Amino acid sequence: MITKLYAKADAFLSSYKNDERGVTAIEYGLIAVAMAGLLAVVLSNGEGGFIGQLKAAFTKITETLTTITAQK
Numbered sequence: 001m002i003t004k005l006y007a008k009a010d011a012f013l014s015s016y017k018n019d020e021r022g023v024t025a026i027e028y029g030l031i032a033v034a035m036a037g038l039l040a041v042v043l044s045n046g047e048g049g050f051i052g053q054l055k056a057a058f059t060k061i062t063e064t065l066t067t068i069t070a071q072k
Contacts, residue, residue: 043050
């Protein structure tokens with residue numbers, strides 16, 4: 001009985017060992033984490049970074065539109 005259980009467990013685990021789909025999923029997961037970390041560093045670089053400049057541009061657009069609509 002123990003031998004049968006061992007054989008079944010061994011066959012079950014060896015099928016997972018030879019299946020490369022899990023490894024591919026893990027690799028894609030690691031790539032996604034690396035890309036998310038890189039984007040977080042690049043996009044959240046304070047006021048001088050991309051997000052800060054984007055906020056400044058939208059603020060300037062808002063002020064310009066407010067000035068134009070107030071004059072009419």
